[in-house]
Amino acid sequence: MARNAEKAMTTLARFRAAQLAEQGKGQQERRPFLACDCDDLKSAEKWRRQIIGEISKKVAQIQNAGLGEFRIRELNDEINKLLREKGHWETRIVELGGPDYSKLGPKVLDHEGKEVPGNKGYKYFGSSKDLPGVRELFEQEPPPAQRRTRAEMMKNIDADYYGYRDDDDGILIPLEKARSEELEKEAQEKWLQNKGNNVDMEKDEDDIYVVPEEPMSDKKMQAEDVMMILPLIGLLLMFTSYPETVQE
Numbered sequence: 001m002a003r004n005a006e007k008a009m010t011t012l013a014r015f016r017a018a019q020l021a022e023q024g025k026g027q028q029e030r031r032p033f034l035a036c037d038c039d040d041l042k043s044a045e046k047w048r049r050q051i052i053g054e055i056s057k058k059v060a061q062i063q064n065a066g067l068g069e070f071r072i073r074e075l076n077d078e079i080n081k082l083l084r085e086k087g088h089w090e091t092r093i094v095e096l097g098g099p100d101y102s103k104l105g106p107k108v109l110d111h112e113g114k115e116v117p118g119n120k121g122y123k124y125f126g127s128s129k130d131l132p133g134v135r136e137l138f139e140q141e142p143p144p145a146q147r148r149t150r151a152e153m154m155k156n157i158d159a160d161y162y163g164y165r166d167d168d169d170g171i172l173i174p175l176e177k178a179r180s181e182e183l184e185k186e187a188q189e190k191w192l193q194n195k196g197n198n199v200d201m202e203k204d205e206d207d208i209y210v211v212p213e214e215p216m217s218d219k220k221m222q223a224e225d226v227m228m229i230l231p232l233i234g235l236l237l238m239f240t241s242y243p244e245t246v247q248e
Contacts, residue, residue, distance in 0.1 A: 035085075035092040044096060048089040055082045062126035069131060076128040083123070 031047045038044050061067070062075040090101045124134055159165055166172055 035088040038092060039096070041093065041096040041098050044089055044093045045098065048086060048093065048101070051082050051086045051089065055079055055086070058082070059125055062128060065127040065130070067127070072126075072128050072131060076125055079125055080122055 031050060032038050035044070035047075038047065058075050058079050062072060062079065065072075067075070087102070094100050124131075128134060129138065
């Protein structure tokens with residue numbers, strides 16, 4: 001593909017340039033490289049509109065994801081460069097006494113781009129937001145929720161929170177009284193029922209504290225018999241020895 005300089009030297013290009021010269025239009029005027037080189041307000045506004053048109057075309061082109069990664073990155077860089085240049089021309093227009101387009105003009109083109117958190121200024125447009133390495137930048141974890149202090153939590157708490165005015169309408173007290181009477185009646189019936197069951201159980205149960213009489217063993221009976229015979233033996237011995245003492 002021929003370069004722009006080679007295209008300008010073709011016969012058709014020279015013929016077209018001569019035709020424009022005859023009509024008084026001459027060669028197309030080029031936009032100044034620096035905005036400070038322009039001293040005419042109308043020219044500055046014209047260059048600003050031209051830049052906006054170029055940005056619109058490139059934003060439409062970058063929506064096509066089939067352009068390839070390198071072309072998409074190149075278009076995104078060009079759009080950001082044109083946005084910075086537009087800002088320079090808007091500053092120059094204010095210096096020349098014109099309106100402040102940064103505050104009055106629409107910012108649709110700026111809002112179509114998305115900035116990476118922490119990287120203010122550079123924006124990603126269209127398919128560039130889905131490029132490798134860029135998608136991960138927008139998928140950052142949200143910051144943790146800020147914990148509320150005790151003073152902030154207690155700020156909106158009043159007497160209604162603690163139920164201090166719940167009885168003012170006169171509805172709750174009758175309901176509580178009726179319910180308490182029902183619970184008291186149920187408790188009494190349950191107590192009487194349990195009391196009757198306990199009396200029946202006491203009649204049926206044996207006295208566990210009564211010690212049963214055990215039968216005497218043979219040895220114990222023999223010992224008791226010996227203890228009963230010993231006094232009788234003593235009396236017999238005493239009477240048998242008494243006549244001998246009288247004869248002496």
